Amino acid sequence: MRTKRYFLNTLMAFLLQLVTMISGLVLPRVMLVNYGSEINGLTSSINQFISYFNLAQAGIAGASLFAFYKPIADKDVESVNGVMSATDKYYKKSGILFIIFTVAFAIIYPFIVKINLEYYEVLLLVLVLSFSSVLTYLIIGKYRAFLSANQQNYILSLANLVTVILNTLIVSILAYLKLNIVLVRFAGALASLLGVAFVYFYVKTQYKWLSVKTDPNYNALSRKGYVMYLEILGAIQGGWPVIIATLIFSKELSQVSILTIYNMILGGIAGIFSIFTTGTQAAFGDLIARNDTKRLQETYKEFETGFYLLITWAYACTLILIMTFIRLYTRSLDDSEIYIRPLLAVLLVINGVFNHLKTPQGMLVTAAGMYKETRYRVTIQAAIGLFFAALFGYFWGLEGIMGGMILSHLYRTVDLLFFTPKYITGLKWQYSLRRMVRVIVTIFVCYIPFFFIDYQPSSLWRWALLALIVSIYVFIITFVINLVFDKKMMKRLFVRLKLLLSRNSKKDI
Secondary structure (H helix, E strand, C coil): CHHHHHHHHHHEEEEEHHHHHHHHHHHHHHHHHHHHHHHHHHHHHHHHHHHHHHHCCCCCHHHHHEEEHHHHHHHCCHHHHHHHHHHHHHHHHHHHHHHHHHHHHHHHHHHHHHCCCCHHHHHHHHHCCCCHHHHHHHHHHHHHHHHHHCCHHHHHHHHHHHHHHHHHHHHHHHHHHCCCHHHHHHHHHHHHHHHHHHHHHHHHHCCCCCCCCCCCCCHCCCHHHHHHHHEEEHHHHHEEEEEEEHCCCCCCHHHHHHHHHHHHHHHHHHHHHHHHHHHHHHHHHHHHHHCCCCHHHHHHHHHHHHHHHHHHHHHHHHHHHHHHHHHHHHHHCCCHHCCCHHHHHHHHHHHHHHHCCCCHHHHHHCCCCCCCHHHHHHHHHHHHHHHHHHHHHHHHHHHHHHHHHHHHHHHHHHHHHHHHHHHCCCCCHHHHHHHHHHHHHHHHHHHHHHCCCCCCCCCCCHHHHHHHHHHHHHHHHHHHHHHHHCHHHHHHHHHHHHHHHHHCEEEEC
């Protein structure tokens, strides 16, 4: 069952990410062509602030996810409903708080930015962009936590898939007609209603025994405070580049648009990685809850090997191709020259590599519910990011901001390298370190020839052909290097993949 659900989670997450990446390419382009860089920067800035207001729910999802693991594994219906009831009440209280934050921000924000829109238009745009978050708080937040813990992320992925497709179609068509930006975004936001309805009725149909009327088990969510703290720091860490860019360039939001376009690409790459961690965290949480240390160690080593292979391939391709894509993507814009920032591209790739080198270890920390034990370490990471991103950003702009973020991710990568083996897996940290070094060296080796090649595709099809050639080239180099230096784990990984793809397999992942 675990293998089957992992396969479904991975497949649906892949489809969602593919569609999300396409949408992430289409919508910014639609905004830039029809409304300009400043409007694109405005919506990106608002979305980042809204993601901060979503911290009103910080801790609830993570704590609920961990609290659901054991009763689901034990098939304890009463305990599951106790967690569900507590989760429901926390989400509703947080929803009210989110609405208060958003309305206050909508009133104040139009005074902060300088843009060619009326006050009421900026205010309404803030409210419109927060619509889907309100639905999550008040209706399906509790069900999302339950489905994730039950290793049914594929249901959530399907709902999001429908929402993304509808939103992209609606916004693209209405923007082409040059309708008011507020109306366009409002119509797109209505697409989230369908996704919410799908999740709601699925749970009500398939799990009729679930109830929020049981006495809430608040003790099961006792880790909520620690989870909330870490999620707040994580959100600050992840969103700080856009926020600090907004504050530094409040009168020049085109700079925020530049960062958004580059982040669109790197965000798509990060989304690929989330495909493999979305369903995996619950599986590892299940193994930890069962105290199955041997299987945990075996499975983790295979996961880490596969994940680092993916990091190497994805970021090597990105480093080689990113500027050719940016030039092609922005060539018809009136201000296309402001988007050509090669150094920024390199720094964003480096930041992405260090950010995701720690993903396997960080996922285990979350699966084990070790929020309290790691809170000071995450605080140091956030402090490094905030201080150096702001300092470097003040002097060197967008490139400086990313330099500060690289330092923070580097610290946390080294920290988790030692923490996870000591407190969770019991494995030797040297194995992970060798794989991390191999990732960096392989990316560098793959990039060297292209440093001396100056080729710019003249069309999207030519770029796609170039991307195909590069991806095959990088795959071969990555495969050979890892086969030479980690032959044993590569063989085990192939066996695991064969098992995963076998429809008739009844073994656990």
